[in-house]
Amino acid sequence: MAIQKERTVVIGDIDKPMVRASHNAMAALFEIYALCDDADYANSAAREAFETLDRLEDDLSRFVPHSDVSRINALQPGQSVQIAPHTMECLLLAQKLCKESSGAFDPTIGPLFCYYKERGWIIPQDESELKALRERVGMNLLSLREQEHSVSVLRSGVMLDLGGIGKGFALDNMIDELREWNLDAALLHGGESSVYALGKPPGKDGWTLQIRHPENQQKSMGTVTLCNRALSGSGRMIVKSGQPVQHIIDPRSGHPVKGRLSSWAIAPTAGESDALSTAFLIMDKSEISTLCKRRPEISGMVVDRDSNDLMHITPIGKIFEGEEWRI
Amino acid sequence: MENMTRKKSNVSRRSFIQGLAVGGAGLATVNLVGAQTLAAPTPEEKPAELKIGMIGIGGQGRTLMMNCTKIPGIRIVAACDLWPRKKDWAGKALKKFKHNANTYVDYRELLEKEKGLDAVLIATPDFLHEPMTTAALEAGIHVYCEKEMSNTLEGCRKMVASQRKTGKLLQIGHQRRSNPRYLLADKIINKDKYLGRVTHINGQWNRCKPPFETWPKGTEIDQKVLEEFGYVNMEQFRNWRWFRKYGGGLMADLGSHQIDIFSWFLRANPKSVIASGGVDYYDDKREFPDNVMSIYEYDTPQGVSRAFYQVLSTTSFDSYREKFMGTNGTLILSEDPKVGFMFKEPDAPRLAWEEEAEQVDTMGAKAIELKIGQSRQSKDQKTESMGGDAAKKKPHQWHLENFFNAIRDPEKVKLTCPPEVAYETAVSVLKVEKALETNSKVTFSPDEFKV
Numbered sequence: 001m002a003i004q005k006e007r008t009v010v011i012g013d014i015d016k017p018m019v020r021a022s023h024n025a026m027a028a029l030f031e032i033y034a035l036c037d038d039a040d041y042a043n044s045a046a047r048e049a050f051e052t053l054d055r056l057e058d059d060l061s062r063f064v065p066h067s068d069v070s071r072i073n074a075l076q077p078g079q080s081v082q083i084a085p086h087t088m089e090c091l092l093l094a095q096k097l098c099k100e101s102s103g104a105f106d107p108t109i110g111p112l113f114c115y116y117k118e119r120g121w122i123i124p125q126d127e128s129e130l131k132a133l134r135e136r137v138g139m140n141l142l143s144l145r146e147q148e149h150s151v152s153v154l155r156s157g158v159m160l161d162l163g164g165i166g167k168g169f170a171l172d173n174m175i176d177e178l179r180e181w182n183l184d185a186a187l188l189h190g191g192e193s194s195v196y197a198l199g200k201p202p203g204k205d206g207w208t209l210q211i212r213h214p215e216n217q218q219k220s221m222g223t224v225t226l227c228n229r230a231l232s233g234s235g236r237m238i239v240k241s242g243q244p245v246q247h248i249i250d251p252r253s254g255h256p257v258k259g260r261l262s263s264w265a266i267a268p269t270a271g272e273s274d275a276l277s278t279a280f281l282i283m284d285k286s287e288i289s290t291l292c293k294r295r296p297e298i299s300g301m302v303v304d305r306d307s308n309d310l311m312h313i314t315p316i317g318k319i320f321e322g323e324e325w326r327i
Numbered sequence: 328m329e330n331m332t333r334k335k336s337n338v339s340r341r342s343f344i345q346g347l348a349v350g351g352a353g354l355a356t357v358n359l360v361g362a363q364t365l366a367a368p369t370p371e372e373k374p375a376e377l378k379i380g381m382i383g384i385g386g387q388g389r390t391l392m393m394n395c396t397k398i399p400g401i402r403i404v405a406a407c408d409l410w411p412r413k414k415d416w417a418g419k420a421l422k423k424f425k426h427n428a429n430t431y432v433d434y435r436e437l438l439e440k441e442k443g444l445d446a447v448l449i450a451t452p453d454f455l456h457e458p459m460t461t462a463a464l465e466a467g468i469h470v471y472c473e474k475e476m477s478n479t480l481e482g483c484r485k486m487v488a489s490q491r492k493t494g495k496l497l498q499i500g501h502q503r504r505s506n507p508r509y510l511l512a513d514k515i516i517n518k519d520k521y522l523g524r525v526t527h528i529n530g531q532w533n534r535c536k537p538p539f540e541t542w543p544k545g546t547e548i549d550q551k552v553l554e555e556f557g558y559v560n561m562e563q564f565r566n567w568r569w570f571r572k573y574g575g576g577l578m579a580d581l582g583s584h585q586i587d588i589f590s591w592f593l594r595a596n597p598k599s600v601i602a603s604g605g606v607d608y609y610d611d612k613r614e615f616p617d618n619v620m621s622i623y624e625y626d627t628p629q630g631v632s633r634a635f636y637q638v639l640s641t642t643s644f645d646s647y648r649e650k651f652m653g654t655n656g657t658l659i660l661s662e663d664p665k666v667g668f669m670f671k672e673p674d675a676p677r678l679a680w681e682e683e684a685e686q687v688d689t690m691g692a693k694a695i696e697l698k699i700g701q702s703r704q705s706k707d708q709k710t711e712s713m714g715g716d717a718a719k720k721k722p723h724q725w726h727l728e729n730f731f732n733a734i735r736d737p738e739k740v741k742l743t744c745p746p747e748v749a750y751e752t753a754v755s756v757l758k759v760e761k762a763l764e765t766n767s768k769v770t771f772s773p774d775e776f777k778v
């Protein structure tokens with residue numbers, strides 16, 4: 001069996017027919033690897049899952065002009081907009097994870113992100129430049145009314161972007177569809193960064209995923225074996241004047257993250273792992289550790305480079321059976 | 328003022344410019360940047376609540392249902408699907424939306440038990456449209472029914488008759504008829520005559536490769552139930568679009584949306600059609616052609632126009648769009664709001680809106696950038712963009728709102744696709760089968776379109 005590659009993980013050898021289906025959505029390639037003897041059956045299942053994915057993109061993408069997110073971003077204070085049930089569900093999850101990560105994950109970071117992107121990721125000398133932008137950032141600027149399925153904003157200029165959770169959330173919805181098809185096992189990934197392992201290949205404890213080294217795509221960081229769980233990885237670094245700077249902003253300080261190369265999160269759902277891998281890029285180790293103690297079904301791993309240019313790999317959280325970070 | 332009427336009158340040249348990128352050969356190019364930040368939506372008044380029943384929760388039913396969740400004043404109180412799997416999905420999805428809907432397998436039971444329904448939305452295989460529509464209309468309920476109206480002209484005629492007999496509203500789901508981008512394109516072509524005389528149309532829908540569908544093991548519908556509703560078996564139930572008994576093939580499923588626009592914009596029904604197509608690629612049980620290429624001829628008030636239309640199920644390249652080619656310019660339009668382009672012939676007269684576009688630029692509409700007098704490469708001209716009012720709602724939402732608003736205020740709001748209009752389109756579309764069958768040019772008599 002061929003080894004299939006994608007950015008975060010490499011799937012280990014599986015000795016069974018595997019059907020591979022792929023689809024472009026959310027500006028990324030989504031793939032389903034299904035263990036199934038009947039290719040037509042697996043493809044029908046995959047097609048249904050991808051249909052769900054397309055429907056979600058149509059409502060969750062800020063690049064789709066009629067999406068719920070675009071409609072929310074066009075709101076002025078005092079106006080509200082009625083949204084689809086899956087959008088509300090995703091927003092409620094985002095709100096919950098924002099709180100659980102003490103604000104490290106925040107899908108309203110847009111105005112700050114644009115600021116840094118335009119200015120080459122340099123922290124301004126004068127913080128007052130950031131002040132007005134930071135007033136437009138914060139999940140608390142969105143008022144979600146679940147009963148009326150409507151959303152309003154408390155300030156104008158809110159820029160909601162579900163890019164840090166949407167792909168994972170979509171994978172979870174796709175999994176819901178796939179479960180009905182009772183495939184032997186399946187592995188899904190979205191956007192090269194989130195993976196969900198549905199069931200386990202026969203005779204195995206789960207799907208063994210190889211984690212790539214953040215600085216050397218040829219090197220492996222070790223493996224992790226998952227069954228009915230999700231793994232996400234984050235970390236996109238650029239080098240500015242010899243200093244590595246993350247493309248990620250800490251919503252709490254308003255500054256780009258420094259020193260952390262990559263982070264991974266394992267969680268029961270891909271929506272959670274997706275958002276938390278971003279949060280783990282931002283949170284310090286003790287914060288992550290506290291979160292993992294409070295939510296023992298979540299674990300993580302971070303890779304840092306210290307001021308002496310030394311790399312540190314730190315797994316955090318409870319180690320599950322067959323799910324240890326083998327580094 | 329009533330909602331739909333207000334929206335219509337808002338359709339200005341400016342919003343056309345927001346909705347379509349416009350390119351000209353060295354004359355004017357409009358680039359759009361972040362147009363969605365332009366106009367803030369106006370808060371809607373709270374409309375009277377309508378109680379809606381859904382009949383058919385397949386792909387299209389799901390689309391309609393999800394569109395309804397965004398429309399204030401719509402409460403879905405019942406959902407029905409022959410396949411328990413879809414029926415249960417609808418019940419669950421609506422519960423998440425805080426609508427507690429009763430779910431049914433049999434539409435007759437839904438119509439009998441649900442009292443006080445204002446309307447039903449029917450999204451089932453074409454052969455069921457007529458019996459379901461007739462039953463609902465006769466129960467005193469307004470109907471929104473998906474296109475194709477029916478897979479037989481006899482079915483279409485019965486639907487028209489039921490509507491006339493009951494006096495209830497019947498909207499057919501040719502949803503482009505309510506789309507502001509299409510309404511505006513119609514104005515540009517027919518009122519402003521910016522394209523000059525439209526001599527040719529080129530339309531297409533390319534979609535890659537719809538599989539022969541299967542279903543999750545253990546979710547089969549009881550064979551007796553399938554037969555009761557007219558299906559041979561589960562396999563045909565799942566793949567009804569490919570069988571003559573249930574549907575009208577790719578031309579009805581996809582082509583009819585666009586061929587409907589041809590007649591609308593040309594102000595004429597076709598005079599003849601030739602076609603070529605077949606089951607050339609798939610090697611399974613499909614009955615309908617997997618590709619059709621057709622040429623329609625029209626006698627328009629301005630003279631002869633010819634329209635080429637192709638529908639392919641073997642490639643998705645360039646997807647779906649319509650190209651209206653006139654002596655002064657060409658307009659490319661699609662339901663996809665990202666696709667829209669107008670080309671002007673170099674010798675075409677300067678258009679009035681070009682002045683307006685300049686003014687818009689100086690009136691604080693930062694989304695519009697005008698570059699006059701620059702010679703541009705054709706790849707630049709083909710800027711695809713979106714924005715403006717027309718991009719704020721999903722394509723089906725406009726058509727549903729037209730229907731709901733017509734229920735609320737039939738005096739002010741008229742349906743954009745009443746059954747007589749959809750009948751004409753069905754005549755145009757279903758005739759292609761005959762052209763394929765006989766491998767010859769088939770003519771229409773004007774009387775054929777009357778019902």
